[in-house]
Amino acid sequence: DxxxxxSPRHEVTExxxxxxLRCKPISGHDYLFWYRQTMMRGLELLIYxxxxxxxxxxxxxxxxxSAKMPNAxxxxxxxxxxxxxxxxxxxxxxxxxxxxxxxxxFFGPGTRLTVL
Amino acid sequence: EDKVVxxxxxxxxHEGDTVTLNCSYEVTNFRSLxxxxxxxxxxxxxxxxxxxxxxxxxGRLSSILDKKELFSILNITATQTGDSAxxxxxxxxxxxxxFYFGTGTSLTVIP
Numbered sequence: 001d002x003x004x005x006x007s008p009r010h011e012v013t014e015x016x017x018x019x020x021l022r023c024k025p026i027s028g029h030d031y032l033f034w035y036r037q038t039m040m041r042g043l044e045l046l047i048y049x050x051x052x053x054x055x056x057x058x059x060x061x062x063x064x065x066s067a068k069m070p071n072a073x074x075x076x077x078x079x080x081x082x083x084x085x086x087x088x089x090x091x092x093x094x095x096x097x098x099x100x101x102x103x104x105x106f107f108g109p110g111t112r113l114t115v116l
Numbered sequence: 117e118d119k120v121v122x123x124x125x126x127x128x129x130h131e132g133d134t135v136t137l138n139c140s141y142e143v144t145n146f147r148s149l150x151x152x153x154x155x156x157x158x159x160x161x162x163x164x165x166x167x168x169x170x171x172x173x174x175g176r177l178s179s180i181l182d183k184k185e186l187f188s189i190l191n192i193t194a195t196q197t198g199d200s201a202x203x204x205x206x207x208x209x210x211x212x213x214x215f216y217f218g219t220g221t222s223l224t225v226i227p
Contacts, residue, residue, distance in 0.1 A: 033215075042219035043159070043204060056214055091158055104150070105215075107158035 004108035006092050012114045018080040021111045024073055025094030033105060034067055034077050035091040043091070049075065082115045089113070119143075120207050122218035129225055133195050137221045139205030140187040149181055149188050152204040154220070159204055162190070195225045 005024040013019055025032045033048040047057040049069045057067070064083070069075040079086055089112050093105040123138045139149065148166045152159035163172045165181035165188060172179050176195075181188045192199055202220040209216065 035217075043206075043217040045215055045217070048214070104161045104164060107160070109158050 004092055004094050004106055006108035006111050008111060009109060010112045012116065013082055014116050015083055016081045018078065019082045019113060021077040021090050023075045023092030023108060025075070025092070026106055027073070029094035029096045031095045031097065032069060032075050033093040035093065036088045037091060038088045046077070084115045087113055087115050120205055120216045120218040122205050122221050124221060126222040127224070129195055131195060131197060131225055131227050134191065134193045135195060135223060137190040137203050138187060139218055141207045142186065143207045143209045143216060145209050146183065147208040150206045150208065151179055151190050152206065154202045154204055197225050197227055199223060200225045
């Protein structure tokens with residue numbers, strides 16, 4: 001398996017533009033997570049899905065952020081309109097809740113977003 | 117408010133030294149604690165701890181959890197320059213698959 005795939009790897013955009021980040025989880029994993037990482041706040045969980053259904057979006061900073069998971073192999077995180085303070089690395093991770101309770105999360109390479 | 121606190125924030129050691137990284141937590145409905153290593157890319161999984169007092173070991177790395185005192189430690193013996201990274205602690209809570217991450221400990225190992 002290629003692991004969690006994210007695109008783009010880098011995104012530079014201007015304030016006010018719409019940004020869409022994409023994620024393909026590991027096949028067979030039934031949980032998908034979106035994280036944001038900044039120097040100031042560290043790694044923050046934004047939202048996670050179980051079997052394509054959003055379970056907890058309490059970490060989504062505001063209405064400008066939205067996430068979808070139309071099927072088991074694809075998810076998007078959209079920021080509209082983007083602002084400079086959204087600049088961060090956005091990670092997608094997936095996991096499978098095993099019978100023994102193990103649920104190691106596998107992270108994608110991240111998307112480095114810069115909003116000018 | 118639930119939180120995960122890691123210490124120290126940063127650490128510089130010489131190759132061959134032994135280091136101990138700390139993670140304390142105050143989380144409702146604790147389920148598990150995980151350690152990750154993050155170099156200049158995505159975090160990679162090291163250990164998952166669910167029971168107190170049982171050491172998990174992988175090569176020069178080991179970790180243990182104390183659910184009474186609400187902390188975990190990550191030990192690295194005979195450090196190497198390749199151990200230089202940010203080490204993240206994450207606590208899983210509630211029904212599962214919800215995590216709080218600490219801000220990490222930045223470890224630098226110098227030759």
